[in-house]
Amino acid sequence: MILTVARKEFREIIRDGRIKWSALILAVMLVAALASAGQRFVDISAERESAQEVVNAQFAAQGEKNPHAAAHYGIYAFKPVTPLSFFDTGVGSYTGVSIWLEAHNQNDAEGEPARDATAIARFGELTAAFTLQMLLPLLVILLAFPSFAGEREAGTLRQVLSMQVAPVQLLFGKALGAAGALSVFIGPILLLGLIGLVVSPGGLGYLGHGVVLVIVYVIYALIFLFLTLAVSANVKSAQAALVVMVGFWAVSSFVLPRAASDVSRLLYPTPTAVSFQANIDEAMQSGIDGVSPDTVVQQRQKQTLELYKVETVEELPINFQGIIFDLQEKLGNEVFDKYYGELYAIFDQQTGLHQAFSIGSPRMATQLASMELSGTSLNQHLEFTNQAERYRRDLIEGMNQDITFNSGAGQSDYRADSALWASIEPFEYQPASLGALLTRLGPSFMVMFLWLALSIVAGVLAVRKVKVTLG
Amino acid sequence: MTGFKSVFFQEWVILKHNSTWWAILGLLLVLTVLAALNGSARTNQMAEMGAGLNQSEMQTQAALKSAVARWEANPEGDPPSVASPGALGLSVLSHYTVLPPTPLAALSIGQTDVQPTYYKVTAHPALTFLNEAEIQNPLNVLAGSFDVAFVIVFLLPIFIVALTFDLMSKEKERGVLSLVLAHGVSKTAFIIAKGAARALLIFTLLLLVGLAAVALTEPDLGSGAMWVRFGLWFLVVSLYAFFWFALALFVNSLNKPSVTNGVILANLWLVFVVVIPALVNVAATTLYPAPSRVELTTEMREATEIADQESAESREAFFFDHPEMVGGDANADQFFLQVLATDSAVERAIEPLMEEFDAQAQRRQDVVDLLQYVSPAIMAQNALNAVSGTGTERFTDFVDQVLTFHENWRGFFTGRIVKGSRMSAAEFDEIPAYNYRSLATSSVLRSTLSPATGLAIFVLILGVWSARRYARYPAV
Structure with a gap:
């Protein structure tokens, strides 16, 4: 029986052509977005890879130099892109793409693509993600809003129900028919997208991500499908069903994300760049726990002299300057850990607020999941900056140790040769595994399943009521 | 126009008792008030920060000046190191150039969350501070802001469409139209009266909403400049509302069922507000892509390394010892000269790339300026940004002013560094000052009225077209 209803619904939708235009808009935008994503991935991944190679080569080709001068010269870490970065650009337009890793400073990522946007x-x-998040629900609504309400107006609903069709069968039959019609339009494009992903360089490793993404968007579409059917069964006219669903779509997709962003700013304000820097400078000068760096250096000097049982630093078998650099670096790192830690904690709270708001908006839950799977979430940007920062600290520590142990006491004209630069392993970003991402996505998935369950229950309750009122 | 008056007043009575109408209008009012409060919180925060920015800079400058003055009063030994123009310009002193908010800034955040509203100018090349950015959670920037411009551009059309999509189709479906015409009311009068009653209500509400927003956000309600901007704001908002109103009237003239009208209008909303802006953006960035920022990074690095190698000795010695441990002034002078040389070598090396950035950005802007006329939503957003002083033109003008100031500031210090002179206390007063010049009124008018004219043309075409269709509109 479900299949009969589904077949009838499917044929009606295809023949009716009421979604012809919206389906066409969606299909054209989706194809355009996927094609340009492929192109951008090829261009930008080549650019980033070659840039990373260039800076690695520049670092290796420094010639003879004092290691601390090399530490000042530093190196750059470029954020690699994956084929999915362009399916959903996520926060990618508003985050930097490279970080300068130098002595004494933890720098922010620079070169946000948004700087070059109008x-x-x-x-x-x-992007394909934007198109699916924005247009897919509207298409589903236009597809399904007259399902019950339209038949009620036409008087056919009474007939169907009198023919011993269980209301629940009717609901799932209609859902199946609409889903079938929808997959005729969208299915081939998504399949092409997955094929494109597999054939793109390095794309095979992201097939799992791609499949989960497709599931996420299918659930997203199903939520709107059952909600629309529920509303359609509940209200008097098709017109009312349309107004209610478009209203819900507009508020949950457009208003709530912006509201979340502003409320999170008000509740958890981030420091201004000026005060953030001023705090760091202050802590650098006077020490994080009130003990000034100079005092720390003096204490260490005393300890070192006692350890080696000598009177002056010149008598040490090592270069004490290297130890000073290392101390300064470690003290600086504590300061960065404190202030960046506080900042990222605020970011976390703000992201938590977006998650909380996503309870009211299937689009926000879907977006959070989509960005995470595409590797363009805030989380993953911060992971990149953290890995780059750990690399910086190891690099600088290596340079300072070379000064300490390989140069004489007080020898300021010490030169290290290219063997030292060549001994540095190049920076390589390790993205989180799919398993880790899925665990992290727990809250978003929960919200999505909750919405799906709620919308199905609402649909079932609504069709049951239809029977009662007609009986 | 037989029957205009009676239909008009009848419509008023109906609307007065229609709870859906009041719910929708009330929602619009509530959303606008919330957006206005949110915008004003943002603007106040920015104004407060801008005002406090140069305080510590001015204190530093004054302290340094008095240190030099003390030495001048009692010159013993070398002048203090702060008298060195290199130490001052290249390391100690800086000046914040601030873009102050204009009246109505709270109504449209525009690009102020991605574009800086201040720059920390130093004697180093401009590219060192032009890339600085305010701390932002990128997730928040991605979502955008809930400001009044958002309510107008995105939500107002939905409200208008919800109130007007069945304007004529409903009358027909219920058989009211033929009944009314049978009573000798002219078709034109009927349509115009119904439309006018709704239009009047919507515009009264928009005026109320606008005044409420201004009352909530503007500190100075007596300012003439503010009211001029408000006049422009109301003009743009009215034209935009008129556009959606005319579009709904036009779709009604197609003589389709109400439900079909609703579907068509929902699609048109999507096309004008979501699809076309996204496509225009793609068109601009594909036709004139920005040069690679990654390439800029590697080029800068290459140039820095070459410049540094030329003076490896002096620079390395300095890095090894650090400025705070520098032995003599001569050593430092040499170092600052070297910094200048490196700065200008880097600047020269990346100048072609920077020019390419600017040229491409200008071309992209030209494409967007032209293609905005395809979508009333883009026109409305651009005009509302211009009215609130958060548009592209004002920002570009601000950056130009900053760059000019930077030239002066830099010239002041580099001239002295090259001469190897020392700053006297009196010379501290000659350090260039930054004064922001407001964008010319004509420019504000132009960037508001051009899109407004585009909106008016849309309204006119739709109006004429609908009128011709309604002349042939079948009553049954």
Whole structure:
């Protein structure tokens, strides 16, 4: 029986053509977005890879130099892209793509693509994820809103129900028919997208991510499908069903994300760049726990002299300057850990607020999941900056140790040769595994399943009521 | 126009008792008030920060000046190191150039969350401070802001469409139209009266909403400049509302069922507000892509390394010892000269790339300026940004002013560094000052009225077209 209803619903939707235009818009945008994503991935991944190679080569080719001068010269870490980074650009337009790793400083990522965008980019970027998040629900609504309400107006609903069709069968039959019609439009494009992912360089490793993404968007579409059916069964006219669902879509997809962003700013304000820097400078000068770096250096000097049982640093078998650099670096790192730690804790709270708001918005839950799977979430940007920072600290420590142990006491004209630069392992970003991402996505998945369950229950309750009122 | 008056007043009575109408209008009012409060919190925060920015800079400058003055009063030994223009310009002193908010800034955040509203100018090349950014959670920037411009551009059309999509189709479906025409009311009068009653209500509400927003956000309600901007704001908002109103009237003239009208209008909303802006953005960035920032990074690095190698000795010695441990002034002078040389070598090396950035950005902006006329939503957003002083034009003008100031500031110090002179206390007063010049009124008018004219043309075309269709509109 479900299949009969589904077949009838499917044929009606295809024949009716009421979603012809919206389906066409969605298909064209989706194809355009996926094609440009492929192109951008090829261009940008090549650019980042070659840039990383160039800076690695520049570092290795420094010639003879004092290691501390090399530490000042530093190296750059470029954020690699994956094929999925362009399916959903996520926060990628608003985060930097490279970090300068140098002595004494933890630098922020620089070169946000948004700097080169016009004001119009704020309407939204044409990505496949944006298209699916924005247009797919509307298509589903237009597809399903007259399902019950339209039949009620036409008087056919009474007939169907009098023919011993269980209301629940009717609901799932209609859902199946609509889903079938939808997959005729969207299915081939998503399949092409997955094939594109597999054939793109290094894309095979992201097939798992891609499949989970497809599931996420299928659930997203199903939520709107059952909600629309529930509303359609509940209200008097098709017109009312349309108004209610478009209203819900607009508020949950457009208003709530912006509301979340502003409320999170008000509740958990981030420091201004000026005060953030001023705090770091202050802590650098006077020490994080009130003990000034100079005092720390003097204490260490005393300890070292006692350890080696000598009177002056010149008598030490090592270069004490290297130890001073290392101390300064470690003290600085404590300061960075404190202030960046506080900042990232605020970011976490703000992200938590977005998660809380996503309880009211299937789109926000879907977006959070989509960005995470595409490797363009805030989380993953911060992971990249953290890994780069750990690399910086190891690099600088290595340089300072070379001064300490390989140069004479007080020898300021010490030169290390290219063997030292060549001994440095190049920076390589290790992205989180799919398993780790899925664990992290628990809250978003929960919200999505909750919405799906709620919308199905609402649909079932609504169709049951239809029977009662007609009986 | 037989029957205009009676239909008009009848419509008023109906609307007065229609709870859906009041719910929708009330929601619009509530959302606008919330957005206005949110915008004003943002603007106040920014204004407060901007005002406090140069305080510590001015204190430092004054302290340094008095240190030099003390030495001048009693010159013993070498002048203090703060008298060195190199130490001052290249390490100690800086000046914040601030873009102050204009009246109505709270109504449209525009690009102020991605574009800086201040720069920390130093004597180093401009690219060192032009890339600085305010701390932001990128997730928040991605979501955008809930400001009044958002309510107008995105939500107002949905409200208008919800109130007007069945304007005529409903009358027809219920058989009211033929009944009314049978009573000798002219078709034109009926349509115009119904439309006018709704339009009047919507515009009264928009005026109320606008005044409420201004009352909540503007500190100075007596300011003439603010009211001029408000006039422009209301003009743009009215034209935009008129556009959606005319579009709904036009779709009604297609003589389709109400439900079909609703579907068509929902699709048109999607096309104008979501699809076209996204496509225009893609068109601009594909036609004139920005040069690679990654390449900029590697080029800068290459240039820095070459410049540094030329003076490896002096620079390395300095890095090894650090400025705070520098032995003599001569050593430091040499170092600062070297910094200048490196700065200008790097600047020269990346100048072609920087020019390419600017040229491409300009071309992209030209594409967007032209293609905005395809979508009323883009026109409305651009005009609302211009009215609130958060548009592209004002920002570009601000950056130009900053760059000019930077030239002066830099010239002041580099001239003295090259001469190897020392700063006297009196010379501290000659350090260039930054004064922001407001964007010319004509420019504000132009960037508001051009899109407004585009909106008016859309309204006119739709109006004429609908009128012609309604002349042939079948009553049954």
